[in-house]
Amino acid sequence: MRESDAMRDNVVVNIGPEPLSFEEVVQVARHGAAVRLTDDAVAAMAAARTRVDELAESPTPAYGVSTGFGALATRHIDPSLRAQLQRSLVRSHAAGSGPEVEIEVTRALMLLRLHTLATGHTGVRPKTAKVLESLLNARITPIVHEYGSLGCSGDLAPLSHVALTIMGEGVVRDAAGERTDAAEALKQAGIEPVELAAKEGLALINGTDGMLGMLILAMDDLTRLFRTADISAAMSVEALLGTDRVFAADLQGLRPHPGQAASAANLRALLKDSGIMESHRDGTCTRVQDAYSLRCAPQVAGAARDTLAHAASVATRELASAIDNPVVLADGRVESNGNFHGAPVGYVLDFLAIAVADMASISERRTDRMLDVARSHGLPAFLADDPGVDSGHMIAQYTQAAIVSELKRLAVPASVDSIPSSAMQEDHVSMGWSAARKLRRSVDGLTRVLAVEILTAARALDLRAPHRPAPATGAVVAALRETVPGPGPDRFLAPEIETVVQLVADNTVAAAAESITGPLS
Numbered sequence: 001m002r003e004s005d006a007m008r009d010n011v012v013v014n015i016g017p018e019p020l021s022f023e024e025v026v027q028v029a030r031h032g033a034a035v036r037l038t039d040d041a042v043a044a045m046a047a048a049r050t051r052v053d054e055l056a057e058s059p060t061p062a063y064g065v066s067t068g069f070g071a072l073a074t075r076h077i078d079p080s081l082r083a084q085l086q087r088s089l090v091r092s093h094a095a096g097s098g099p100e101v102e103i104e105v106t107r108a109l110m111l112l113r114l115h116t117l118a119t120g121h122t123g124v125r126p127k128t129a130k131v132l133e134s135l136l137n138a139r140i141t142p143i144v145h146e147y148g149s150l151g152c153s154g155d156l157a158p159l160s161h162v163a164l165t166i167m168g169e170g171v172v173r174d175a176a177g178e179r180t181d182a183a184e185a186l187k188q189a190g191i192e193p194v195e196l197a198a199k200e201g202l203a204l205i206n207g208t209d210g211m212l213g214m215l216i217l218a219m220d221d222l223t224r225l226f227r228t229a230d231i232s233a234a235m236s237v238e239a240l241l242g243t244d245r246v247f248a249a250d251l252q253g254l255r256p257h258p259g260q261a262a263s264a265a266n267l268r269a270l271l272k273d274s275g276i277m278e279s280h281r282d283g284t285c286t287r288v289q290d291a292y293s294l295r296c297a298p299q300v301a302g303a304a305r306d307t308l309a310h311a312a313s314v315a316t317r318e319l320a321s322a323i324d325n326p327v328v329l330a331d332g333r334v335e336s337n338g339n340f341h342g343a344p345v346g347y348v349l350d351f352l353a354i355a356v357a358d359m360a361s362i363s364e365r366r367t368d369r370m371l372d373v374a375r376s377h378g379l380p381a382f383l384a385d386d387p388g389v390d391s392g393h394m395i396a397q398y399t400q401a402a403i404v405s406e407l408k409r410l411a412v413p414a415s416v417d418s419i420p421s422s423a424m425q426e427d428h429v430s431m432g433w434s435a436a437r438k439l440r441r442s443v444d445g446l447t448r449v450l451a452v453e454i455l456t457a458a459r460a461l462d463l464r465a466p467h468r469p470a471p472a473t474g475a476v477v478a479a480l481r482e483t484v485p486g487p488g489p490d491r492f493l494a495p496e497i498e499t500v501v502q503l504v505a506d507n508t509v510a511a512a513a514e515s516i517t518g519p520l521s
Contacts, residue, residue: 012033013035015037015041015111016037016118017041017120020112021319025213025216025217028111029105030217032139037130041119041120042126044120045124047120049123052123052328056079061076062334065123087195087196089202090164091164093205094160094161096144096160097145097147097148098146101146102440103173105217106158106162107141108212108216109144109155109158109212110209111136113204116322117204124199124203124204127194131194135191142165143179144161144162145157150419150421151341151431151432151435152432153340153426155433156206158433159205159207159209159210163196163201166204167196169182169183169193207340208323208345209323210433211349211432211436215315216315218440219311221443222304222356225443225504227521228504229301229450232363233301233366234267234271234470234473235454235469236370236453236457237297238271238464238473240370242295244267244268247267249261257302257306258306259306260302261298261302263302263305264298264302266517266520267297270470272517273470273471274473277470293366294369300362304358307354311348311351323340342433345436346431347415350413350416352439352442353411353439356443357410359446361404361407363400363449363453364397364404366453366457367396370383370456371394371456383456383460383463390490393456393459396497399452400452406445407442410441410442414438415430417431451503451504454504458481462486463487476509479511480509484496
């Protein structure tokens with residue numbers, strides 16, 4: 001993990017019973033910020049642990065404390081076997097397979113599980129939570145695998161790989177990103193592993209932390225990408241000699257969706273003072289209206305924004321949740337429940353994948369128009385320097401189209417699927433983890449599709465010379481031209497696409513536009 005602003009600035013996120021913010025999750029997961037359990041969290045955990053210890057000593061069986069788990073919950077476990085029970089639970093459930101998930105995802109689920117422990121509703125001892133705190137601060141990241149979670153009971157397998165590390169077992173990535181044995185990594189960091197006590201195994205693995213963490217990271221990405229989509233749309237509208245009149249506030253106000261209003265306001269700001277647009281306002285243009293991919297840009301981008309806002313409302317409620325089974329209530333009761341089911345998170349993860357696919361689809365349609373002499377209004381075929389000898393951006397659009405087709409497949413919801421497990425005890429599952437994994441791929445795909453549109457539109461705007469683009473879109477072209485050359489004979493195009501992908505991902509494109517417009521919505 002590279003050094004980040006959060007690490008350099010010694011940012012510390014306090015973990016108490018109160019909810020975390022989206023920004024705090026991103027800072028810890030993505031930027032390496034440190035964490036600190038508050039005194040209130042330690043007190044809440046200690047109080048709940050007292051009640052769990054009472055139940056553990058009682059002759060009356062209590063699920064998760066003195067019994068087996070899931071379909072084996074009917075067996076009462078002798079006190080002498082309960083430490084073994086916890087070890088066996090974690091070892092057997094750490095059954096993931098496939099590629100490693102990204103470090104930022106694992107850090108997010110570690111943080112969110114730590115927060116649930118800090119609410120005092122799980123019965124975990126403070127010393128056990130402190131090991132998780134120490135792992136985050138030492139940047140020791142358990143290796144978690146792509147496959148294994150059905151999203152109910154929560155993200156069992158991914159969280160079990162983390163719990164295994166708390167026990168000093170398994171495999172991790174150290175602070176330098178090197179794969180190493182967990183016991184050795186903990187020893188080098190001065191972290192003492194723990195022997196899990198009654199109920200602690202369940203408390204460490206029973207939650208929606210993986211899918212929620214990926215939702216919050218995707219929301220962080222999409223907030224930036226949806227702004228960037230307005231920038232790419234503005235560049236294409238300009239390059240295709242479209243009109244900005246349809247983005248007027250009074251027209252948009254006739255359909256008062258908040259996302260649509262925000263997108264249209266961005267487009268107006270981005271296209272302000274465009275020399276290219278002014279060049280065809282002299283009455284010679286005979287077109288009555290633009291194609292939908294231009295004219296309806298704020299309607300589509302606005303719907304995506306409103307979908308993101310809905311996802312944020314669900315994520316906010318999930319961050320305020322304490323998910324475990326059983327849970328310790330304020331009056332001392334320890335009750336079984338179904339709050340671990342991932343349906344609320346799984347639904348919005350799938351909903352966002354639909355919005356992402358549609359945003360990419362409309363972007364690809366605008367790119368295609370710029371390459372077609374029948375629809376580009378005077379641009380050379382495929383924006384080639386010498387059409388026929390040169391192919392220009394022909395195959396860049398193929399790449400876009402391939403990604404868009406993939407995004408359509410990824411938009412098929414995972415949360416409508418369910419497959420029974422645990423001897424039919426878990427007979428309906430959410431598949432929320434799967435929805436989250438495919439959304440991450442969708443976000444990457446949208447980044448690439450927008451990059452191709454921006455690269456193509458920048459070339460088209462250059463070809464409109466001597467007419468000049470708007471100051472904001474011109475600033476984006478100038479930012480690209482620092483590393484990507486302008487129009488000319490065919491070049492090796494893949495590196496140029498990857499360069500613009502990075503400029504989109506690291507916010508360079510948005511920052512260039514906002515240097516003129518101010519903050520976009």
